[in-house]
Amino acid sequence: xxxxxxxxxxVDAKLGVGLPGQQTTRVIYxxxxxxxxxxxxxxxxxxxxxNEYQTTLTTNKLDSAESMVIKSIQIIGNFAGTxxxxxxxxxxxxNVIVGNQVxxxxxxxxxxxxxxxxxxxxxxxxxxxxxxxELRLKTEIVIPPQVNFKATLQLSxxxxxxxxxxxxxxxxxxxxxxxxxxxx
Numbered sequence: 001x002x003x004x005x006x007x008x009x010x011v012d013a014k015l016g017v018g019l020p021g022q023q024t025t026r027v028i029y030x031x032x033x034x035x036x037x038x039x040x041x042x043x044x045x046x047x048x049x050x051n052e053y054q055t056t057l058t059t060n061k062l063d064s065a066e067s068m069v070i071k072s073i074q075i076i077g078n079f080a081g082t083x084x085x086x087x088x089x090x091x092x093x094x095n096v097i098v099g100n101q102v103x104x105x106x107x108x109x110x111x112x113x114x115x116x117x118x119x120x121x122x123x124x125x126x127x128x129x130x131x132x133x134e135l136r137l138k139t140e141i142v143i144p145p146q147v148n149f150k151a152t153l154q155l156s157x158x159x160x161x162x163x164x165x166x167x168x169x170x171x172x173x174x175x176x177x178x179x180x181x182x183x184x
Contacts, residue, residue: 026068026175030055030151031168034161043151043169054166061148070096070141071173075109075153077131078166087167088113088133090156096141098149103141109133140173 030043031054044060062068073096077088089110096104113133143149151169161167 024175024177025173026177027170027172028056028068029168029170030057031166034163034165034167036163038161039155039157039159041153041155041167043153045150054168060150062143062145064145066175066177067145068143068171068175069173070137070143070171072134072136072171073104073109073151074132074134074170074172075113076168076170077161078168079131080162080165087155087159087161087165088131090159092156093152093154095152096149097151098141098143099147109135143171 030047031050032041032043033054034041044057047055047058047060073094075088075092075094079087091108092110094104094107094109095102110133112135113131153167153169155161
């Protein structure tokens, strides 16, 4: 079984990425500000008007000298309502698309958002808070350089967040970023 460094190097080599890169931990995120009665969110597709606190990217693909292995996915809700709405506790439908391939399809991460069951991984308890959930992936997802990616999140029927509530999705893992080396 290949580790994350080997997996990323293998994919980069297959794609012909020969540029030098610096190995690093990597965190990318994108926030969506809700509109009235919104129950479907699409991440890493619209970056217009977002600042560095709302997204780490300006396009939905990594640079030609960058790549990433996703080890965990975190979903954070910033809800203005009191008490906190049960948007992340009720069933969810998460999809992650890399290129033209759906690498996570119709996955319900809500069990990691409350104390109603065991977490998917055994690294932490199932309770992360009703507006912050994280799941660690058993099989890492590779985002190669210059390949479009996005994530979608569908809330349960009848569960809509309020206007100006934010939902953020965070991809955490290992990556390679551009390193100029001795060329500058």
